[in-house]
Amino acid sequence: xxxxxxxxxxxxxxxxxxxxxxxxxxxxxxxxxxxxxxxxxxxxxxxxxxxxxxxxxxxxxxxxxxxxxxxxxxx
Numbered sequence: 001x002x003x004x005x006x007x008x009x010x011x012x013x014x015x016x017x018x019x020x021x022x023x024x025x026x027x028x029x030x031x032x033x034x035x036x037x038x039x040x041x042x043x044x045x046x047x048x049x050x051x052x053x054x055x056x057x058x059x060x061x062x063x064x065x066x067x068x069x070x071x072x073x074x075x
Contacts (some may be wrong), residue, residue, distance in 0.1 A: 008056030019065035027060040027073040
């Protein structure tokens with residue numbers, strides 16, 4: 001999980017995580033809802049842009065290994 005106090009694009013090195021494929025989500029801490037970004041493959045630089053940008057738009061980027069079969073964040 002990566003907390004972004006200000007909505008902005010981030011780069012994540014997925015090669016440091018265990019697994020070959022990951023499910024990525026944006027979790028909105030204001031309303032507790034999660035939006036699925038999709039499945040991404042393990043690579044050195046994955047870029048993620050939240051649904052809203054700037055001050056007052058905080059988000060949590062959640063990245064789970066596909067094999068773990070976790071439910072959506074906030075459930």
